[in-house]
Amino acid sequence: MTPALREKAIAVCTAKIALKGEGVGLSFYAFFANRNDTPDLLMEMATWWIKTHRLDHFVKATTIKAMLIAER
Template sequence: MRPDLRQKAIAICDRKIAQKGESVGLSFYAFFANRNDDPDLLMEAATWWIKTHQLDHFEKAAKIREMLHAGR
């Protein structure tokens, strides 16, 4: 995952956790606006989420943040 997407995803996880608590779940769609304005970036996030790590559609934001910080 490219560094700018990784940093954006971490910031979104941090924001969601701050708003709703440690148990909040999210999908990779949370990293994007409601329109598909960057399909390559969306596919990169989807590949990381689905193919690389075989995550469920919704995962705990804290788990995703930890994975991103670890460079996985």
């Protein structure tokens, strides 16, 4: 995963946690706009989420954030 995408995902997780609390769940779509103008980045995140880590569709944002930070 590119460093820029990792940092964007960490920022999104941080914002969602601040807004909705530590129990909030996310899918990898949470890191992109409804109209995705960056399909390569979407596929990069999907690969990390689905193929690399075999995560469920929704995972707690705190878990995702910790995983992303650990892989820096």
